Amino acid sequence: MSRALSIEGMVSEPVSFHALAWAAALLGTVLLFVFPDALPWAVKYPSWAVVPFADAMSAVMNFLKTYFSWLTRGITDVLSVPLGFVTGLLAKGWKIGSGPDAWMIPRVSWVGIVAAFTIAGYALGGARLASLAAGCMLYVAIFGQWDSTMLTLSLIVVAVPLCILIGVAIGIVGFRRPGVDAFVISPALDFMQTVPTFAYLLPMLLLFGTNPVAAVIATAIFSIPPMVRATTLALQRVPAEIDDLGSMVGCSPRQKLYRVLLPSGRPLLMVGVNQVIMLALNMVIIASMIGAGGLGYDVLLALRALKIGPGMEAGLAIVVIAIVLDRLSQAAATYRPAAAIPGAPVWQNHPYLSFALLVLVVTTLLSLAFPPLGSLPKAWTVSTGPMWKAAIDWINVNYFDAIDAFRTSLIVWVLNPVRNFLEGFPWLAAVTLLSLAGYTLGGLRLVLVVLPLTLFCAVTGLWEKSMATLYLCGVATAISLLIGVPIGLYAARSDRFQAFITPILDTLQTLPSFCFIIPVVMLFRVGDVTALIATVLFAIVPAIRYTNHGIRQIPVSLIEAAKVSGCTPRQTFWRVQLPLALPEIMLGINQTVLLALSMIIICAMIGTRDLGQEVFIALAKADAGRGITAGIAIAFIGIVADRLLRALARRAQSNLGLA
């Protein structure tokens, strides 16, 4: 089906040029494969032609460090005020004086915080949400993760409002100036989301220092993009009538924006806020490497010592916090507060808020007299630590041989051939073929994106590592789709299965990949199979979600119409449901590719030899330029894949008459 589509698509363009160009390119590629010695410089990028881009980047970094550290350090100082306050409030308390005579202002009592979350849950979503919030927060307390969780939470509490403010501001600019949006903001956002954070770890440390504030800033860079996108989209989607109404009642442009447009876009804005929170939680591991501490650090420390259980518990605390914040913010998006009664006292207008504050103050004051309210005694906490390790050990001792046979055949029959094929692929042929694909799918505009970006990977001397990256991501994406799309299709047919799989997907997406790497290494050894499994576990989520959503959003009337016209269930599926869900599924594929690419860094921690490893080497050698260059190459691979897939999706859509 899809092949027929693309051929049809080609026919609509000038035939002769296209067919000729493709034939020539393919023939050239085959010839280069058969006679690699004829044009050696076209097969392997010649080392004399490598542009020292990394050195230039290092020079830029040095310049920034020398002349702008007053600015970056100033930002650090300003931000450390609110961060210090929140950390004191939630996690550390305040110490007055020093040495043995110092006395402490205590932090907020954990009982109070659990109660406050429960009250918030009740206010926003009734008894169900209240019990979910209470259960999650109690898990954190009882499993002894409270201190670290509060450190992580303080980071989120400071980073998220910052992201929202900056994100909305940039989003408004993007809405007002579409040109700026298309040529500056949008590419910048793509970049922020695809350059791995590790690549700019070193510059962050140089410019902002080793402290929690640098962690907040790194988190913000990663989490702002969805807020910007949501804001621009929300403003664009406001119906013209409302816009006109704003003008008719005599709003100034500024009033119209803040009083009319932004409030009407609220549901979509809240989706952005929700995404910001989720992405911020994705950053906790890396944040802990630049001075944030908290749960991410606990995960790192436990896994270095092979303490799988404690690592898992800290990881699950991240998941639990993510679930609470996700559900609360989703509920907040649809929450409509009752209108305030003018003149009534505050506690009458805001009963829940006042009650929560009261509980917080009372429990904290009580904690002065009764210390267990301040921090939970260690004796009250439990740990499932030994259980996790025992489970892995049991699988290891009993099933390793079977697992190893599977691993070996995967390596020998699938991975090694694909790897050898891609690494031996002549670079010139690859650049040509990709550009041609760009032209076929999106015309000259797309070529102008694809050609320079792929050339960058070759010119900086990173071609082989880029191909190794492509190999791992490509195989991981293929496997994710092979498994994920059928699961998504099944989930779309069965509500029970969907309910069963949703929490698993939530966990896979928020549990730091680090947590499952060590157990997977124990069972699958160091090597590409382990990297592949870790990548697939993370990248499979959008493949399932988007497929499920794509099928479910098809109007019932269309299915009815198909039945009435005499389609068998099988025909309904292949001829109606699947084509109509295709755009969504394509979006899922797109997301799968990007997520697989984002795992490259984690895979380097297992021991792959690709751009992720290059980033790590740069970190070890304190070579900021080298790391950034490798990071940019990763981003470019992602952007090229994204643009090509989108063009393909558009083409498929227009052929179906959907666009």
Next chain:
Amino acid sequence: MHRLLTSRRLAAGAGLAVSAALLSLPARAAVPESPDPIKIALFDWTSVNLNAKIIGGILSKLGYNVEYTTADYLSSITTGLTTGDLTLGVEYWDTTAGEAMKASDATGKTERLGPLGPKAKEEWWYPLYMKEKCPGLPNWEALKDPKCAAAFATPETAPKGRYLGAPVTWEGFDDERVVSLGLPFTVIHAGTDGAMFAELDSAYQRKAPMMLWIYSPHWANAKYKGEWVEFPKHTKECYTDPKWGVNPDQAYDCGKPTGEIWKYSWAGMKDKWPVAHKLAKNYSIDTQELNKLAGQVDLENKTMEEVADAWIAANEAKWKEWVK
């Protein structure tokens, strides 16, 4: 002029000392010299954090304001310590942070405080049960026997043995060593040491073949029974001069170098907190003791603070000497 200033300062110092003595204040009245927090770096392995907590614990006892900052091992020495965001980092290994330390020394903004005490050793290592299958060990020449190498093989490396090396950034030169010593082994690089020890733990449970890079001081030496392969002893020439050693045509025909573990501080520490600086400079601990303390944390599940506090209490005489 300069001398005048110095002598004046001396006199002032003497005056202070006298008045302090007259008022019978304890000698550490001058401590802390600054109320600013001393920031000690924490990394992601046990021994370094123990040393950090011990030094930090002593400093708090002396009245300093101490903060612990989590940081990344290699980048901390080229960023945090040069800018003063970190005051103290207590374990930089010659064997793994050689290049980063060189880069840091070149900035002149950090100070090498001297060795911590334990010698870093790293080498090829195997669990003791492998000796049955390859009786010539620990002598490295036993590994040249194809039968012995095959005992360490996995399906995709067979008939060659499989050796799990450290991350490529650790400068192990194992790919070169395998060639120059003619060992029938394939070198696989782990990305982090967490991955290395996960594989060891898995193999050890099943008594499966395993040959990997292990370093000391590390808890693995307390948990798993095994031995280091004995390669020709390392010399500097071995790595630089092909003629040296058993293979006249190639370098790297010897074992890995051993090295020191260094303490580093921000260069400004010396003037800002002289007494704390003195403690950090004099602090040292021996390998046996460090492995024992690390074992208490990693194998007996005590907290880092418990172990550090116990050490501080038991060794008061020792550390009081260090700050004199």
